[in-house]
Amino acid sequence: MIFSKLMRSLKENKFTISGEIDPPKGADRTTIIEQAEYLKGHVIASNVTDNPLGIVIMNTLVPCFIMQNEVEIEAVYQVTCRDRNRIAIQSDILGAAALGLKNVLALTGDHPRMGDHPESKAVFDLDSVQLTKLLRIMIDEGTDMAGNKLKVAPKMHVGVGLSPGMRPLETELIKFEKKIRAGAEFSQTQVIYDSNILGELRDETKDCGIPILVGIAPLKSLGMAKFMAKHVPGVVIPDDIMQRLEKSTNLKETTIDITSELLRNIKEVGFSGAHIMPVGMDYAVGEIISRAGLK
């Protein structure tokens, strides 16, 4: 059974592009609409992040609902295990399904020590593999985790994360395979800039049985590129990209070019799709896609 546009596109073997928006730090709905409007017509669905790094921003469900209903972009509801135990997660899933959300991305989540409230108590009642399994129980069995019948089961597709830059890669592949066995239906990856990592991921996952949307994010500046290469786990930025950013006289154009080339490459290598994290360059998403010739 297919519930979402995202899943239908993937099942039809169309090259599928998802986007991402960040909930605002503040009780403000305008930035939600603004970010989503930039993505409209360019992506088939968009993730809404769940307090990345454990930084306090608006509850994920709200932008999911606003984006889906007012901008008409299907949401991928990111759910992490950082702040909620199994009771809270299940109750949020029921609420999300009642709001019409059709895709959920099951993540373990960053530790609160990484964010702006490092003193807070980390929950991690479940991990991403266990969360995936729980979602399958709710969707397929129509019960909660304790086996109690749900009056109406949620109808959602379950996605999972994948970190292609993880070393040794086998540790990540073992975990990814567990996520698939637990019932994952699609995957979105951490950003990949390096064609070797992209090729390696293709080789290692070609028989995995679920579609993979490879993560990309425009490198807004040389500073950002250097920061990501140094501090973001698993991210490798090849020298030629660094040099192009360094020599650029029009950074915005260069960034759009680089990102669209990465996007084209993802398709050529044979992945099911791409997941664009605009990190502040929402306005450029349409241009990135059309320059990649994927419009």
Add this chain to the structure above:
Amino acid sequence: MIVRKFKDSTDICKMVKPYKKVAIIGCGGCYGEGGKPGVLKIEKLIKETGIEVVASGVTGRQCAWKDRASKKQLKDDDAIITLARTSERIKEADVLVSLACGVGVQSLTYFAGKKAVIPGFDTFFMGLPEGEVFKEQCIGCGNCILHLTGGICPIAKCPKSIMNGPCGGVLDNSCEVYPENNCIWIDIYNRLKDIGELENMKIINNPKDFSIRVHPRSIR
């Protein structure tokens, strides 16, 4: 071993300030500073504040009860006997400073009579010394899976207690939360490979039963 650390000197002085006569009871259990040198250090500290130290000494393990309900202690570690042996004057004390973990302090509480008991340490975790530091090894979850993880515990050693493999926060083999530590799942992976049990990493470990971890726990 139970890892503990001396409280700040000023905090210890503040805690003993309301009392006139102090006895200092070290603990001979778990390796650490609870033995004689620790007792002498605290004795000096308290004496400098002008408060009288009427007795001081080191017991066996302060926690070593055979049966607390009937107040039976293990013979070799009989804190009462040791205390009495340490000094008759202990009876004069109006407060006991325990240099033991939280368990030892409370153990002392049960036979302190009308004397108050003060902790000289903050108690942290069950751990082992590694180089200059002590590192947590076990959280006492009550459902051990060490046979599946190469004898290395991800519940205690992964900040997120992930049971099914590494998270995406691994930077150059290090844990993103504590960069001075290896990602414990990489250690587990390497260990499982070494002992030919990598298949174990493929097992989906189900969520823990936290109902058996509601404080205060008791087992038969």
